[in-house]
Amino acid sequence: MKRLTAFAGCCLFALSTTAAFAAEDASCQKIRVGVVGWTDVVATTAVANELLGSLGYQTTQTQASQQIIFAGIQKKQIDVFLGYWKPIMDDNIKPFLASKSVKVAAEPSLNDAIAVLAVPTYTAEQGLRTFADIAKFKDQLDGKIYGIESGSGANTAIQKMIDTNQFGLGGFKLIESSEAAMLTAVKRAVKNNKPVVFFGWKPHPMNIQMPITYLTGSEDVFGPNDGAATVSTVTAPDFAQRCPNADRLLANLRFTSDQEAQLMQPIMDREDPAKVARQWLKANPEVVKGWLAGVTTFDGKNGVESAFASLK
Numbered sequence: 001m002k003r004l005t006a007f008a009g010c011c012l013f014a015l016s017t018t019a020a021f022a023a024e025d026a027s028c029q030k031i032r033v034g035v036v037g038w039t040d041v042v043a044t045t046a047v048a049n050e051l052l053g054s055l056g057y058q059t060t061q062t063q064a065s066q067q068i069i070f071a072g073i074q075k076k077q078i079d080v081f082l083g084y085w086k087p088i089m090d091d092n093i094k095p096f097l098a099s100k101s102v103k104v105a106a107e108p109s110l111n112d113a114i115a116v117l118a119v120p121t122y123t124a125e126q127g128l129r130t131f132a133d134i135a136k137f138k139d140q141l142d143g144k145i146y147g148i149e150s151g152s153g154a155n156t157a158i159q160k161m162i163d164t165n166q167f168g169l170g171g172f173k174l175i176e177s178s179e180a181a182m183l184t185a186v187k188r189a190v191k192n193n194k195p196v197v198f199f200g201w202k203p204h205p206m207n208i209q210m211p212i213t214y215l216t217g218s219e220d221v222f223g224p225n226d227g228a229a230t231v232s233t234v235t236a237p238d239f240a241q242r243c244p245n246a247d248r249l250l251a252n253l254r255f256t257s258d259q260e261a262q263l264m265q266p267i268m269d270r271e272d273p274a275k276v277a278r279q280w281l282k283a284n285p286e287v288v289k290g291w292l293a294g295v296t297t298f299d300g301k302n303g304v305e306s307a308f309a310s311l312k
Helices: 002-020 039-054 066-074 090-098 121-125 131-137 153-163 179-191 244-252 257-268 273-283 285-291 303-311
Strands: 030-035 058-063 080-086 110-120 144-146 173-175 198-202 212-214 228-235
Touching (some): 039 244, 039 303, 066 228, 110 179, 121 212, 153 173, 228 244, 244 285, 273 285, 285 303
Parallel strands (some): 030 058, 144 173
Antiparallel strands (some): 110 198, 110 212, 110 228
16 A cells, blocks of 8 residues: 555656646747837847747737836736836836736846936046036037937936926926937937937947946936946736746846847847847857756747757
């Protein structure tokens, strides 16, 4: 009788182990990803898409503003978003966190980010080093501060400073545009050696393409420590329970600013993000192995073997 009990226990253990690596629910195979038009988010999303594809998942992308993406997750139209910049997006995500309609990953995917107003270094050398200095250069700046897309947390913070005349910015105008258009305006100013204030961030190739100085004395307008930031993944609240394997992969994705800059530069040079991500993954096998720790294919097979076979 004891032998039968022991045998039954072994069988139950084997069955439970198999179940732990069994295929996920069919609804998990198609993963809907939200993406804002920031190059870093485009790059990391492309990496995630390539890895998920190599494991047998199918992904679709919806490019939209932060608010629309958070609302899409709330309405169960989007599953995943890899671009929550904290604290710059805090105001936009706050109501969705309050209603528990989105979930932020326990650990950031990027820890050494920064997002705050910046100037070309030659402008800093002329004396524009702090937020309080901006108003002194109003005429040279044509009364303009360059932001990014309408509705972004960065633009909200800039407009609030203008509306409340914080730092004496009451007479300034926020110039809203896409990331690419903003950078074009900044590069034009740099070419003419003209002062310009714009929303800058790291990781981004702009930090390599031109000498940049991030302004200090922000009085926490862009969060503590003058724009120090993290980037995290946001999912539907039940995503981890429904799709634990895919969620494990997303939780494993941790980047450094240098890695993201490597991915972003060719994308900004108009190379296809999927091609860039694929080439980078092939060139960094040890990173891929780490990201796939404890991850299987959609149907429960060896994740590392499947990924490398797919990436050949």
